[in-house]
Amino acid sequence: MGIFGDIGHFIMTPLYYLVSAVLVGWHKVWGTVLNADGGIAWALSIIGLTLVIRAALIPLFVKQIKSSRNMQLIQPKVKELQKKYGHDREKLAQETMALYKETGTNPFASCLPILIQMPIFLALFRLIDKAAKDQTGNGFLSDALAKNFGESKLFGTIPISASFTSPDGHTSVQIVAAILVVAMTATTFLTQRQLMSKNMPADALSGPYAQQQKLLLYVLPLVFAVGGIAFPIGVLLYWTTSNLWTMCQQFYVIRNNPAPGTPAAQAKADRDAAKARRHGGAAVATEVATEPEVDRRPATRQQPKKQTREQRKKSGGAKPSGTTPEGDQQ
Template identity: 80%
Template sequence: MGIFGDIGHFIMTPLYYAISVVLVGFHKAFIAIGLSPAGGAGWALSIIGLTLVIRAALIPLFVKQIKSSRNMQLIQPKVKELQKKYGHDREKLAQETMKLYKETGTNPFASCLPILLQMPIFLALFRLLDHAAKNGSGNGVLTDSMAEQFGNAQLFGVVPISDTFLNANGHLSVQIVAAILVVAMTATTFTTQRQLMSKNMPSDALSGPYAQQQKMLLYVLPVVFAVGGIAFPIGVLLYWTTSNLWTMGQQFYVIRNNPAPGTPAAKAKADRDAHKAAKHGHPAAAATTEVVEPEVDRRPQQRQQPKRQSREQRKKSGGARPTDKTTPEGDQQ
């Protein structure tokens, strides 16, 4: 256990420093504008600020996740073809599927990367808050005196941010706040996943293996967060709920402005663009493009009248006279 403890400490120490630098920085900023150093509001807002910084740093990874997720949706017809062709040979099917992923630049595990990268940060914040509350000891740049303030800080003057739903010490207010945050955390997780499936997945991708994976996550993740959430401190619940709200808003923006082709979100965007074009006086851009045939003059064409020649001119030309086909009526001799 000593070796594993040393390894854990070696891994967590850089995270303690990174988290504590941002946390203490926000706390000092809130003190500067008049909040109490030992008050729960300052520390709660510092946790929210820490969450926003972390999520902003993960934006490039989120963009990669969206791209990979979209590719997974678009290649589902090809995946189904491979399943029909190599369904009898699982090894060959796996090889061809991975080859398809490589050719299209698709990573089937990219959708899990933001959560996986946040887990060590989540654990580090949990340990930071736990040590501060139980031992009054700080980590990173969080000093012992600040750690004691952090561990004893109370929201609304009655809800310690280090308490949990299961360890509320008989305080009903703690359980109420914790329950609200757990419900919010669970609801935002479900809404985010549901939003992705209902608006940004083409119809032919709703029955493939990727869709089954999404459906499983739709119900499994909220249950995991609900069960685990009752054991999280209030401060950690603030972090995770804020992170979920960021994810939901970020995904809503991407789906609204850059939806995957062939999805309900893409149709909704096309309708909005058409309405906007019509509103700004561009009906041609708003309406469906129609082929306009050029106007055809349907009046009967007049027969070309031959040029009349004198007797001398006819003699010079060899005596040729216009035939009946080219001679107008009334000029035949």
């Protein structure tokens, strides 16, 4: 098999066990409510496998988001270094790496989720391929399950192991494969476009990092479109589901925690201001509604109490001249 074959087998064997364990586990779950021999149960198992893997990659995604944000925010400093050391490439590279280290930025972190997924993607591809061609399993996927997996069909006519270039004589396979390839390509493009249009500051749209992002924007979907026609239906399900997860996850992060100075940050500030105004208006209305009523009627004048002559003498003392107490005139 050769040294490279031995290395590949050493790397892939643990992945076969990992992927097959999750796949078989989901198949047991779906097999209790659906036909275990049907393609729907296996298709949902592949989607379940995708969700488990993507959930496990959330820490890497968070690291990717932080690194991408740092790359955007330091672009003005990178431009200053380019102006200062543009004549000395070695010095420019040293200063740029020092800037990355100082700000805790890894320019390759944005590729980590894709790089981690590629071996898993390859392991699933090999499991489906061997199950379809040789009816042999790997890892926890037994030969009996592999045969069942390889022969399973969606909607009774579409083999889950068939591809656009190998439709097994079914036009429906090419139609479904084409739809999945388009969905996979479109979600890849929209995810990258979402990042560039909403979560990149203006300064970062003209630097080398922006050129790299623009390159990925068009190259990655093209690569997936060209390569996707050879992928089995099951692999296309995996990759399309993974892209949908990425798009939704990125939408949530950009909406709730955007990079400063970006259109997404301005949109969040506008939403927060509108929310504050709504809550402020409600608070004022509540305060006015709950203000206690004040009795504004004039106070009733209290009439003086009638006193006898003896009481007036005791309380009034000497009377002013020219006055005659009431009852003295007879």
